[in-house]
Amino acid sequence: MSTIELLNICKSFAGKDVLKNINLRIEQGQFFSLLGPSGCGKTTTLKIIAGLIKPDSGDILFDGCSVLNIKTEKRGATIVFQDYLLFPHMTVEENIGFGLKMTGVGKKIRHEKVKELMELVQLNGYEKKYPSEISGGQRQRAALARALAINPRVLLLDEPFSSLDERLRDNMREFVLDLQRRLKITTILVTHDKEEALMLSDKIALMFDGKIIQIGTPNELYNMPVSREAADFWGDNNYIEGKVEKGVFKCCFGDFNVGFEKDSDVVAMIRPEFVYLNLNYLDGQIKGKILKKKYAGDKVYYEVLASNNILKSTTISTNLLEVGDEVGIFVDFKRAIYYLQKQ
Numbered sequence: 001m002s003t004i005e006l007l008n009i010c011k012s013f014a015g016k017d018v019l020k021n022i023n024l025r026i027e028q029g030q031f032f033s034l035l036g037p038s039g040c041g042k043t044t045t046l047k048i049i050a051g052l053i054k055p056d057s058g059d060i061l062f063d064g065c066s067v068l069n070i071k072t073e074k075r076g077a078t079i080v081f082q083d084y085l086l087f088p089h090m091t092v093e094e095n096i097g098f099g100l101k102m103t104g105v106g107k108k109i110r111h112e113k114v115k116e117l118m119e120l121v122q123l124n125g126y127e128k129k130y131p132s133e134i135s136g137g138q139r140q141r142a143a144l145a146r147a148l149a150i151n152p153r154v155l156l157l158d159e160p161f162s163s164l165d166e167r168l169r170d171n172m173r174e175f176v177l178d179l180q181r182r183l184k185i186t187t188i189l190v191t192h193d194k195e196e197a198l199m200l201s202d203k204i205a206l207m208f209d210g211k212i213i214q215i216g217t218p219n220e221l222y223n224m225p226v227s228r229e230a231a232d233f234w235g236d237n238n239y240i241e242g243k244v245e246k247g248v249f250k251c252c253f254g255d256f257n258v259g260f261e262k263d264s265d266v267v268a269m270i271r272p273e274f275v276y277l278n279l280n281y282l283d284g285q286i287k288g289k290i291l292k293k294k295y296a297g298d299k300v301y302y303e304v305l306a307s308n309n310i311l312k313s314t315t316i317s318t319n320l321l322e323v324g325d326e327v328g329i330f331v332d333f334k335r336a337i338y339y340l341q342k343q
């Protein structure tokens with residue numbers, strides 16, 4: 001177990017700034033995710049924590065002590081990559097015991113430890129198999145066991161689930177979370193999968209273009225995005241410009257009580273799931289007409305024309321509205337997030 005801190009970490013490759021002053025604190029035993037679009041610098045951050053890449057400036061602390069000049073193999077931070085990187089010419093048990101052998105652990109203790117790990121990742125009976133003879137999920141569990149064999153202070157997971165099919169991915173996510181909770185090992189996951197980060201993490205750092213734009217719990221990140229940029233990462237949103245005066249939001253759709261006292265020019269960000277449509281127009285609702293409909297199984301995505309604006313609405317698929325229907329729209333402005341308009 002370890003507390004990990006990154007202090008003012010900067011890194012550039014060939015003149016391109018890839019990490020721009022990264023500051024992070026990951027508590028002991030926490031499941032922490034680095035989330036962000038492809039190329040934003042997640043893997044580089046992970047490799048810097050592992051010691052595979054040296055930062056240009058800044059410091060990394062494990063339990064308050066700098067590990068900047070400590071070699072990878074001495075840091076106790078092991079990475080599990082998405083492509084597992086098992087040695088193809090070694091059996092499962094040889095793969096798992098490899099790190100122990102390298103650190104000079106004797107055969108008897110190694111054998112016991114490997115047996116214990118095989119049980120932990122539910123691979124008993126596969127000891128003598130080669131990586132090519134087992135399934136993707138089993139290979140991944142073997143890679144996890146190999147990483148855990150050396151009792152790492154921190155477990156680093158780089159998109160470990162992305163090459164698995166959906167069902168296996170769900171199983172592996174649950175498996176890893178359960179293992180992490182039991183072992184209480186500080187774990188850092190790199191992912192671009194929003195749902196994965198929300199489901200697994202105690203805390204998430206959202207990264208864009210080499211910077212961290214928000215750190216918080218899954219609930220804070222999803223429900224209280226700090227900026228439009230952060231909000232848009234979670235999906236398409238509605239943005240409605242207006243003014244708040246004495247707790248009333250005034251915009252092109254009318255006046256709405258929001259219980260937000262500070263008078264200011266704002267942009268209201270409303271998620272499509274808080275825009276409700278119904279066929280019977282009710283008093284006080286906004287009138288609109290359905291322009292587009294996308295059916296996606298459990299959900300339906302609509303675009304509705306109202307007061308010369310397009311509103312996005314997502315509903316569960318029991319909704320039977322069709323393109324061209326005139327609808328009443330209820331926008332739950334109390335669920336909106338109000339960003340101050342730029343002066």
Ligand SMILES: Nc1ncnc2c1ncn2[C@@H]1O[C@H](COP(=O)(O)OP(=O)(O)OP(=O)(O)O)[C@@H](O)[C@H]1O
Pocket residue numbers: 013014018036037038039040041042043044045192
């Ligand atoms: N060794 C390297 N040499 C040059 N550029 C690199 C190197 N490693 C990473 N980069 C660049 O740094 C940027 C960040 O890469 P990184 O792999 O950290 O992003 P990422 O967020 O993990 O992306 P992905 O989700 O696609 O893996 C990218 O533009 C990448 O091309």
